[in-house]
Amino acid sequence: QKEVEQNSGPLSVPEGAIASLNCTYSDRGSQSFFWYRQYSGKSPELIMSIYSNGDKEDGRFTAQLNKASQYVSLLIRDSQPSDSATYLCAVTASNSGYALNFGKGTSLLVTP
Amino acid sequence: GAVVSQHPSWVICKSGTSVKIECRSLDFQATTMFWYRQFPKQSLMLMATSNEGSKATYEQGVEKDKFLINHASLTLSTLTVTSAHPEDSSFYICSAFGQGEYEQYFGPGTRLTVT
Numbered sequence: 001q002k003e004v005e006q007n008s009g010p011l012s013v014p015e016g017a018i019a020s021l022n023c024t025y026s027d028r029g030s031q032s033f034f035w036y037r038q039y040s041g042k043s044p045e046l047i048m049s050i051y052s053n054g055d056k057e058d059g060r061f062t063a064q065l066n067k068a069s070q071y072v073s074l075l076i077r078d079s080q081p082s083d084s085a086t087y088l089c090a091v092t093a094s095n096s097g098y099a100l101n102f103g104k105g106t107s108l109l110v111t112p
Numbered sequence: 113g114a115v116v117s118q119h120p121s122w123v124i125c126k127s128g129t130s131v132k133i134e135c136r137s138l139d140f141q142a143t144t145m146f147w148y149r150q151f152p153k154q155s156l157m158l159m160a161t162s163n164e165g166s167k168a169t170y171e172q173g174v175e176k177d178k179f180l181i182n183h184a185s186l187t188l189s190t191l192t193v194t195s196a197h198p199e200d201s202s203f204y205i206c207s208a209f210g211q212g213e214y215e216q217y218f219g220p221g222t223r224l225t226v227t
Contacts, residue, residue, distance in 0.1 A: 032214055043205045043221040044156070049214070088155060098209065099146055100216060102155040 002027040004091050006103035019076040021087050021106050029094025035074045036088040079110040114140050118219035133191045133222045135206030141186035142208035150203040162189040196226040
């Protein structure tokens with residue numbers, strides 16, 4: 001069973017702070033990594049994708065990937081109350097085409 | 113990003129009846145679509161991979177005779193929950209790759225309640 005692990009939280013940060021979300025995965029053959037944001041009752045929304053080691057920045061979001069450590073993270077700078085949601089880490093399964101294995105998600109609460 | 117739609121957005125049905133959920137790619141062709149299920153407070157679990165023009169590939173533990181998938185065109189995949197029971201009540205979400213992309217985009221989901 002290929003696992004994707006996330007701390008369920010809730011992670012509480014004040015408005016304007018940096019939120020740091022972490023994810024580890026067990027499938028060494030995984031090649032693609034994604035962060036999705038999911039608001040309660042809604043479907044996931046793609047925030048970031050990362051495919052190679054290092055950092056990838058997009059606006060207030062930075063994804064970091066370390067394949068040797070099987071670790072991927074998401075940093076949210078200048079956190080806003082509207083960022084409050086569950087953040088899902090997803091990893092492609094090496095033996096299932098491009099299907100995604102999801103972590104259980106980290107609940108983020110940004111307080112005004 | 114690519115746009116994926118689902119219909120209906122929510123449905124209530126009686127135990128023993130069948131329900132069909134449609135997933136459409138609106139501005140691109142999708143040879144492969146995925147169907148996920150999400151129970152409350154849990155993450156998304158892949159149910160099956162839907163391939164245009166061929167049989168779907170089901171994940172272990174998912175009954176293919178209960179969850180019928182038809183991917184009859186490059187823009188439409190359907191999931192039919194047959195003989196639904198209350199334990200099938202869940203949030204069903206489809207996804208597809210944007211054309212030429214490696215990123216999956218999700219439909220808005222269908223909330224199924226079986227009474």
